[in-house]
Every structure is written in structure tokens, then in C-alpha cells.
Amino acid sequence: MVNVLIVGATGDLGTALVNRYAQTGKKVYATYLNGKPDKDPPKNVEYIPEIDVTQPNAAGTISLKFLDTRIDLLVICTGVFYTETLDALNWENELRMYKVNAMGPLFLIKSLRAFPHLIEDNVTKIVLLSGEVGSIALRADAASGGNYGGHASKAALNMVGKLLSIDMKPKGIPVVLVHTGYLTKTLPDGSKNLCKDHPDSIGAREAAEALYNWIDMELDMTKTGQLWAIRGTAGIRTAAAVLGQVDEPQAPRQLPW
Structure with a gap:
């Protein structure tokens, strides 16, 4: 049986991915x-609670579920x-974004590799x-x-993914970064944030379906070390200015760093 590990599975997209793969x-x-x-x-879904990617014990806890199988x-x-904004920066929020968005994934993958049967x-x-x-x-x-921390921490993640892809390439393990589109978010009061600045925003279920299909049909070593907009450039306000005229804005497209 194919084993899928989804880290961060109770957010909108994570939940939708769990359901799609299930x-x-x-x-x-x-x-x-x-x-x-x-x-x-x-029955084919098993939740692993209390996994904080910013903590060093995360991989060890996960490994207990994979005693005799791989990811x-x-x-x-x-x-x-x-x-x-520039006039209202928050030091702790910035640190949190870098830790969760960029450092956490790197250290988690590094720690998972300590268990040879996993990766x-x-x-x-x-x-x-x-x-x-x-x-x-x-x-x-x-x-x-x-939004300095949000943008810069994702730029850092992109660099992490690129460097990981170089280290993993001799092992035949593709590492890719994906932009799923702008997601409609569930707010704490249960209402929906429609991402008014992005009229092409989509629901998590639609994004999960697109990601599932892209992974299933497109992901191989030819894509390793790349950043892909799996639903195309629709909704990316600067796409035309940077990329030029896009004939098929809904088609998957590699994005520049």
C-alpha cells in the first residue's frame, strides 16, 4: 500500500488533502x-497529534507510526x-513565520532521514x-x-526546497514547491474570507483536487527543485507584467524565483 504523510493536516487545505487521498x-x-x-x-487514515515542526522531537514521534514501512x-x-506593515512590525510574529514556514520543514526532513527506512x-x-x-x-x-515576514519566510522556504532538491537528486527523490492558488479561508467565527484582492480564489477542496492530480500526473525528477503554480497564473496580479502574455492562465506553470 502507498503511504502518504501529510504534515499540517487540520488546516483547510490539509484536511481536504487527507480526505482526497483517503x-x-x-x-x-x-x-x-x-x-x-x-x-x-x-480506516486508512491515522492522525498523529501534537506534531510541532519547530520542535526537534517531531520526526521521532512520526517515526513510531512507520516502524516497518516507508513514506x-x-x-x-x-x-x-x-x-x-513597515510601521507595524512584530518581532515575535516574524520569528514564528520563519520557524514554521522555512526552518521547520527543513529540520523535519533532515530528522526523518535519520530513520533510513522512512525516506x-x-x-x-x-x-x-x-x-x-x-x-x-x-x-x-x-x-x-x-507583509515582510510572510513573503520573506516563503522565499526562504523556496531556497530551502531548491537546496534540498540538489542534495536529494543523487538519491532520486524529487523535491518540489507548489503554489495552489489563493484559498478561501475559514475564519475563527466560521465565516469565509473570500480573499477579496484575489477574485480567482478557490476552496480548499478544489485546491486539494488540483494538487492531487498534479502530483499524480506531473511530479517526477524533471520537476525537482522547481516552484510550480499547479492551477496556473490566474489570480497572480503581477503575472502579465513579469511573465508576459499567458495563453493558458489556468494551465500549470513553473514560476520564477
């Missing part, structure tokens, strides 16, 4: 720190984003949820400033 019959291991998992998950697909979709050469695939917000090239004048 439908295929694959064994799904789903970690979470906050949020509430499904109280009655399918075929690792999807890390943990992330935090605090809004900020298998020429088999395991690694997907890091990043975003066009981490692309320096796409921060054209048409883009707004601010």
Missing part, C-alpha cells in the same frame, strides 16, 4: 498541532502568515506548500509592499 485507498498519516481532526476518520509521499503544508531512494517524493508570495521576481511594482 478516497484512493492509500494509507494516510496526518499530523496536526492545532485544530480538530475528523472524529470518525476512514512514499511527504506533503508539508504547515504555515503561518501574519499581516504587517527511500528512488521512491519517496517530497512536496512543500509554498506560494507565489515567496517569488522575488513576481514582486513587481504592481505588487503591494508590506
Whole structure:
């Protein structure tokens, strides 16, 4: 049976990914720190609680669930984003974003490799949820400033993914970064944040379906070390200014760093 590990599985996208992979019959291991998992998950879904990617014991806890099997697909979709302006920066929020968004995935993958049976050469695939917000090239004048930690921590994640791909390439393990599009968020009061600045925003279920299909049909060593907009450039306000005319804005496209 194919084993899928989804790290950060109780956010909107994480939950949708768990449900999508569960439908295929694959064994799904789903970690979470906050949020509430499904109280009655399918038999092929196993939740792993209290996994904080910023803590060194995360990989050890996960490894206990993989005593005699490997991780075929690792999807890390943990992330935090605090809004900020130049006049209202928050030191602790900035540190939190760098730790969760960039440092956490790196140290988790490094620690998982300490268990040789988990990350298998020429088999395991690694997907890091990043975003066009981490692309320096796409921060054209048409883009707004601010949100320094959110953008810069994702840019750091992009560099982490690129360097990881170089280290993993001899082992036949692809490492890719993906932009799933702008997601409609569930707010604490249960309402929906429709991402008014991005009219092409989509729900988590639609994003999960697109990501599932892209991984299934497109992800191989030819994509390693790249940043991909799996639903195309629709909604990326600076796409035309930076990339030129896009004939098929809904088609998957590699994004510049």
C-alpha cells in the first residue's frame, strides 16, 4: 500500500488533502498541532497529534507510526502568515513565520532521514506548500509592499526546497514547491474570507483536487527543485507584467524565483 504523510493536516487545505487521498485507498498519516481532526476518520487514515515542526522531537514521534514501512509521499503544508506593515512590525510574529514556514520543514526532513527506512531512494517524493508570495521576481511594482515576514519566510522556504532538491537528486527523490492558488479561508467565527484582492480564489477542496492530480500526473525528477503554480497564473496580479502574455492562465506553470 502507498503511504502518504501529510504534515499540517487540520488546516483547510490539509484536511481536504487527507480526505482526497483517503478516497484512493492509500494509507494516510496526518499530523496536526492545532485544530480538530475528523472524529470518525476512514480506516486508512491515522492522525498523529501534537506534531510541532519547530520542535526537534517531531520526526521521532512520526517515526513510531512507520516502524516497518516507508513514506512514499511527504506533503508539508504547515504555515503561518501574519499581516504587517513597515510601521507595524512584530518581532515575535516574524520569528514564528520563519520557524514554521522555512526552518521547520527543513529540520523535519533532515530528522526523518535519520530513520533510513522512512525516506527511500528512488521512491519517496517530497512536496512543500509554498506560494507565489515567496517569488522575488513576481514582486513587481504592481505588487503591494508590506507583509515582510510572510513573503520573506516563503522565499526562504523556496531556497530551502531548491537546496534540498540538489542534495536529494543523487538519491532520486524529487523535491518540489507548489503554489495552489489563493484559498478561501475559514475564519475563527466560521465565516469565509473570500480573499477579496484575489477574485480567482478557490476552496480548499478544489485546491486539494488540483494538487492531487498534479502530483499524480506531473511530479517526477524533471520537476525537482522547481516552484510550480499547479492551477496556473490566474489570480497572480503581477503575472502579465513579469511573465508576459499567458495563453493558458489556468494551465500549470513553473514560476520564477
